Amino acid sequence: MKTPLITTENYLKLTQFYQTYAAVVDQANWTAWLDMFVEDCVYKVQARENYDRNLPMAALSLTSKGMLKDRIYGITETIFHDPYHQLHMVSSPLILSESDQGVIESQANYTVFRTKNDGIAEIYNVGRYLDRLRITDDGIQIESRLCIFDNEMILNSLIYPI
Amino acid sequence: MSQENRIPMTPIWNHEDTSRIPFWAYTNEDIHKQELEKFFYKNHWCYVGLEAEIPQPGDFKLTVIGERSVIMVRHEDNSIYVVENVCAHRGMRFCREKHGNTKSFTCPYHQWNYDLEGNLQGVPFRRGVKQDGKVKGGMSKDFKTSDHGLTKLLVAERGGVVFASFDHDVESFESFLGPTMLSYFDRMFNGRKLTLLGYNKQRIPGNWKLMQENIKDPYHPGLLHTWFVTFGLWRADNRSELKMDEHFRHAAMISTRGSGGKDSQTTNVSSFKESMQLNDPSFLDVEVEPWWDGPTAVMMTLFPSVILQQQVNSVSTRHIQPNGHGSFDFVWTHFGYEDDTPEMTERRLRQANLFGPAGFVSADDGEVIEFSQQGFEQKPFHRSLAELGGKDIEETDHMVSETLIRGMYAYWRKVMGV
Numbered sequence: 216m217k218t219p220l221i222t223t224e225n226y227l228k229l230t231q232f233y234q235t236y237a238a239v240v241d242q243a244n245w246t247a248w249l250d251m252f253v254e255d256c257v258y259k260v261q262a263r264e265n266y267d268r269n270l271p272m273a274a275l276s277l278t279s280k281g282m283l284k285d286r287i288y289g290i291t292e293t294i295f296h297d298p299y300h301q302l303h304m305v306s307s308p309l310i311l312s313e314s315d316q317g318v319i320e321s322q323a324n325y326t327v328f329r330t331k332n333d334g335i336a337e338i339y340n341v342g343r344y345l346d347r348l349r350i351t352d353d354g355i356q357i358e359s360r361l362c363i364f365d366n367e368m369i370l371n372s373l374i375y376p377i
Numbered sequence: 378m379s380q381e382n383r384i385p386m387t388p389i390w391n392h393e394d395t396s397r398i399p400f401w402a403y404t405n406e407d408i409h410k411q412e413l414e415k416f417f418y419k420n421h422w423c424y425v426g427l428e429a430e431i432p433q434p435g436d437f438k439l440t441v442i443g444e445r446s447v448i449m450v451r452h453e454d455n456s457i458y459v460v461e462n463v464c465a466h467r468g469m470r471f472c473r474e475k476h477g478n479t480k481s482f483t484c485p486y487h488q489w490n491y492d493l494e495g496n497l498q499g500v501p502f503r504r505g506v507k508q509d510g511k512v513k514g515g516m517s518k519d520f521k522t523s524d525h526g527l528t529k530l531l532v533a534e535r536g537g538v539v540f541a542s543f544d545h546d547v548e549s550f551e552s553f554l555g556p557t558m559l560s561y562f563d564r565m566f567n568g569r570k571l572t573l574l575g576y577n578k579q580r581i582p583g584n585w586k587l588m589q590e591n592i593k594d595p596y597h598p599g600l601l602h603t604w605f606v607t608f609g610l611w612r613a614d615n616r617s618e619l620k621m622d623e624h625f626r627h628a629a630m631i632s633t634r635g636s637g638g639k640d641s642q643t644t645n646v647s648s649f650k651e652s653m654q655l656n657d658p659s660f661l662d663v664e665v666e667p668w669w670d671g672p673t674a675v676m677m678t679l680f681p682s683v684i685l686q687q688q689v690n691s692v693s694t695r696h697i698q699p700n701g702h703g704s705f706d707f708v709w710t711h712f713g714y715e716d717d718t719p720e721m722t723e724r725r726l727r728q729a730n731l732f733g734p735a736g737f738v739s740a741d742d743g744e745v746i747e748f749s750q751q752g753f754e755q756k757p758f759h760r761s762l763a764e765l766g767g768k769d770i771e772e773t774d775h776m777v778s779e780t781l782i783r784g785m786y787a788y789w790r791k792v793m794g795v
């Protein structure tokens with residue numbers, strides 16, 4: 216694999232971006248979450264089995280910012296579920312490619328812990344983000360984020376974005 | 378109920394009909410073991426998968442009937458076999474891959490080898506070893522490979538869907554379904570080849586019957602699934618029917634979305650949100666398909682193992698895989714049809730956002746099942762109530778009834794002898 220040309224500055228920006236994303240979803244700050252995506256974006260949460268076998272089905276498959284907004288409406292207004300907190304641990308990003316047009320393809324591993332009202336934290340979802348990101352003057356935005364998770368048996372339900 | 382009646386808690390159905398369901402039906406481990414025997418391993422056909430999952434000779438898929446691991450495999454001659462994943466030697470669950478392609482099955486422990494039908498082909502050191510001119514060890518003289526195959530299941534295929542039974546005396550699949558259910562089955566699986574879109578899997582900490590009940594319960598969708606109502610997918614005045622087989626074990630909830638004016642009644646809960654619009658309406662970009670022949674949604678419960686879903690353009694099988702009395706795995710297999718355009722495939726995938734463990738109108742089903750089980754466990758001497766639409770069991774032309782649940786428990790009581 217050809218090592219992409221990475222500037223220290225971009226790598227720091229990227230690292231900051233990954234950690235910001237984690238903080239935003241942990242705080243359930245959905246307005247900030249939406250702002251991290253470009254209009255014409257893709258966000259999927261997909262079992263590794265489907266991804267590895269080239270099967271298109273995903274637990275969540277959102278292909279526009281409108282859909283992301285509708286998802287937020289769903290989780291805040293319509294879906295009944297047990298209250299819970301999320302805590303994300305996100306690894307340092309690995310840059311896969313970097314284009315002259317300011318598009319970075321990168322990935323990072325994540326672990327999400329879920330804590331319900333009984334106060335017991337459990338490992339809820341583990342996987343990797345597979346991303347296509349755009350560096351603009353306003354910072355980094357997501358063109359595409361695939362959350363490919365290893366634990367294909369979801370612990371009952373998956374409500375919030377990861 | 379007095380304290381004395383609680384302990385010991387004996388499983389007796391102390392109500393004349395099935396409009397009351399005792400909580401012990403969900404909490405008693407011994408009852409659960411009996412259910413596995415009486416429903417999953419005897420007298421019933423259980424879902425194992427789609428033919429489209431194993432298109433080539435030698436393709437196999439690991440799956441489950443009740444709590445027993447089985448392998449569905451396509452033979453050289455294209456027929457499908459289902460064998461139990463337990464080695465005939467020392468009982469090892471030998472197949473470890475979820476799917477793959479193979480010429481035969483070999484158990485790694487002592488290399489016993491089986492053909493794709495489950496016949497034992499070879500046993501290492503069957504005739505012992507030669508040492509100092511003498512044969513030492515080996516199998517007994519009367520050992521016959523033909524006596525030691527894998528457990529073979531009876532297989533039924535229809536319309537690209539595969540069912541199997543441990544019980545070789547089970548009635549035919551067609552009579553198991555009965556004419557009414559069969560007609561709805563054939564509507565969905567009308568001979569066109571299916572294409573596999575992929576899986577969703579969730580572990581739900583509740584008794585497996587709760588999932589059958591959930592899809593026999595038209596009372597809840599317009600009330601629990603606010604999303605349905607908010608975006609106009611569920612209306613209490615939609616044309617609908619509830620149907621069953623003659624034993625009341627299987628059922629179909631059939632509904633047809635009407636045009637529905639603003640003045641017609643939805644449900645009282647969410648009408649204030651009636652003006653809600655989706656930011657991206659493509660979630661509900663529905664295209665009427667000719668095979669529907671009217672109904673926009675048909676939800677079939679085939680007892681005990683599977684739910685067949687048509688919700689507008691989203692079609693899937695939902696496989697119930699119990700693990701103990703208080704938990705089951707729920708495996709969704711989404712598919713399409715060979716003649717689907719790329720746009721139709723996209724549409725099915727987009728609408729799948731409504732279903733599965735993260736779905737707008739399914740995530741909440743898993744949640745309420747978990748919390749129902751919690752209620753049962755804390756109060757096992759109590760019972761639930763299913764009296765909407767009266768106490769009788771009958772087909773209806775409306776959705777305001779729990780008759781399908783009463784029907785299922787009438788059948789359950791008969792088979793369980795309680």
Ligand code: FES
Pocket residue numbers: 464465466467468469471484485486487488489
């Ligand atoms: S246990 Fe399978 S070969 Fe011995």
Ligand SMILES: [Fe+2]
Pocket residue numbers: 591597598602738739742
């Ligand atoms: Fe439901």
